[in-house]
Amino acid sequence: xxxxxxxxxxxxxxxxxxxxxxxxxxxxxxxxxxxxxxxxxxxxxxxxxxxxxxxxxxxxxxxxxxxxxxxxxxxxxxxxxxxxxxxxxxxxxxxxxxxxxxxxxxxxxxxxxxxxxxxxxxxxxxxxxxxxxxxxxxxxxxxxxxxxxxxxxxxxx
Amino acid sequence: xxxxxxxxxxxxxxxxxxxxxxxxxxxxxxxxxxxxxxxxxxxxxxxxxxxxxxxxxxxxxxxxxxxxxxxxxxxxxxxxxxxxxxxxxxxxxxxxxxxxxxxxxxxxxxxxxxxxxxxxxxxxxxxxxxxxxxxxxxxxxxxxxxxxxxxxxxxxx
Numbered sequence: 001x002x003x004x005x006x007x008x009x010x011x012x013x014x015x016x017x018x019x020x021x022x023x024x025x026x027x028x029x030x031x032x033x034x035x036x037x038x039x040x041x042x043x044x045x046x047x048x049x050x051x052x053x054x055x056x057x058x059x060x061x062x063x064x065x066x067x068x069x070x071x072x073x074x075x076x077x078x079x080x081x082x083x084x085x086x087x088x089x090x091x092x093x094x095x096x097x098x099x100x101x102x103x104x105x106x107x108x109x110x111x112x113x114x115x116x117x118x119x120x121x122x123x124x125x126x127x128x129x130x131x132x133x134x135x136x137x138x139x140x141x142x143x144x145x146x147x148x149x150x151x152x153x154x155x156x157x
Numbered sequence: 158x159x160x161x162x163x164x165x166x167x168x169x170x171x172x173x174x175x176x177x178x179x180x181x182x183x184x185x186x187x188x189x190x191x192x193x194x195x196x197x198x199x200x201x202x203x204x205x206x207x208x209x210x211x212x213x214x215x216x217x218x219x220x221x222x223x224x225x226x227x228x229x230x231x232x233x234x235x236x237x238x239x240x241x242x243x244x245x246x247x248x249x250x251x252x253x254x255x256x257x258x259x260x261x262x263x264x265x266x267x268x269x270x271x272x273x274x275x276x277x278x279x280x281x282x283x284x285x286x287x288x289x290x291x292x293x294x295x296x297x298x299x300x301x302x303x304x305x306x307x308x309x310x311x312x313x314x
Contacts (some may be wrong), residue, residue, distance in 0.1 A: 003262060004291075004293055005293065005294060008293055008294045008297075008298075009297070011292070012294065012300070012301060013300050014295055015298070015301040016223040016300065016301045016304060018301075019301065019304050019308055019311070022310070022311075022312070023314075025305070025314070026301040026302055026304065026305040027178055027301075028301075031256070034240050045227055045250075045314050046227060046312040046314055047220075048220055049221045049222065049225060049226055049227045050221055050227065051217060051227045051228075051246050051247065051250040051251040051252075051314070052209065052214050052217060052218060052221075052230075052250070052251075055176065055223060057209050059253075060208060061207055061209060064206045064207055064208065065207075068206060069206055070202055070203060070206045070207065070208045071208075072208075077206065079314060080298050080301060081298065082290075082292075084246060085242050085243075085245075085246040085279060086242075086243050086244075086246030086247050086250060087243075088242075088279065088288075089241060089243030089246065089275050089279075090208065090209050090243050090248075090273075092271065092275045092278065092288060093202075093209070093271070093275075094208040094209075095208075095243075095289070096288070097287040097288055097289060098288065098289065098291070099288060099289065099290045100293050101290065101291070101293075101296025101298075102292070102293065102294050102295055102297065102299075103292075103295065103299060103301075103302060104292070104295070105297045107299060107302055108302075108303070109307055111302050111305055112313065114249065114250070116244050117249075118249045118250075119279070120181055122242060122245065122246075122251065122276070122279055122280075123279075123280060126258040129253055130254070131245075131249060131253070131256060132254060132255040132256065133239075133256045133258065134255070134256065134257050134258070135239075135257075135258055135259070135261070135283060136161055136165055136256075136257050136259065137162060137165045137166070137169065137259050138161065138259055138260065138261070140165075140166070140169055140259065141165075141169050141172070141237050141238065141258075141259025141260045142259075142260060142264060143169070143173065143263075144172040144173045144176065144183040144184075144185075144237060144260075145167060145183055145260060145264055145265075145267070145268050147176050147183065148176055148183040148268055149174060149181070149268055151176055153179070154176070154179075155179070155181075155203040156269065157182070157202055157203055157208070
């Protein structure tokens with residue numbers, strides 16, 4: 001079995017255990033550094049009342065905790081399903097640069113998860129999205145950004 | 158001052174406090190239900206070593222904890238900056254249906270945050286993204302989805 005399949009097999013195993021344990025949706029993920037699994041995650045949206053607790057987000061948070069960093073640029077993620085836009089963006093923010101995935105967003109749509117729908121929403125003009133987006137107090141909000149720019153002791157990421 | 162500005166003013170205040178406290182980036186958010194702030198959040202990426210700890214994600218997690226639910230369909234979010242794709246998707250998953258925002262993703266790009274870049278990445282074909290996406294073990298992964306479909310006791314979301 002190639003190394004990549006070994007790691008994906010663990011992500012799949014987590015997705016199946018998650019159904020049996022009634023923890024959340026059928027999704028699992030592992031994060032690998034130097035060919036070793038350094039963190040794992042499974043969907044716990046319903047168990048933890050946390051709509052952000054997708055497998056990839058849980059795995060990223062665990063990996064960062066384990067490695068004591070907010071930058072996972074030397075890591076790879078294996079996820080049992082193609083990341084939704086939330087998780088794909090989290091992967092970008094974490095600086096992980098390679099994603100292995102099993103199921104696709106179409107497979108997720110077939111079992112009634114909104115991944116594909118949210119990808120479609122992202123691509124629409126704001127006034128055609130189902131979520132209303134209203135811009136207010138732009139000038140007042142900019143004050144914080146000006147303060148940030150001037151701050152010489154800030155930690156960038 | 159209109160009610161909406163009162164809530165946005167609090168989100169802006171959180172974004173400014175966050176710079177002064179060295180907690181993370183210049184971003185704050187509040188979640189409102191029945192005209193009352195029921196949760197708030199500020200960016201704590203660098204302080205907590207958590208690349209997913211954007212203001213909106215923190216606020217959503219706090220709101221769900223406070224209300225003991227994973228569904229915020231009766232809530233509105235006020236955020237000092239237009240949500241990045243991670244946070245916009247988290248808002249969709251949480252079922253919040255209205256977003257008031259102050260700064261835009263272009264403003265965020267101007268102070269070196271990747272929000273606009275990640276939106277652009279989402280719109281690209283997979284083979285043109287900076288993050289590599291590799292599909293493996295599709296059939297094996299599908300087993301979990303089949304099991305999920307057959308599970309009559311699952312909690313859907």
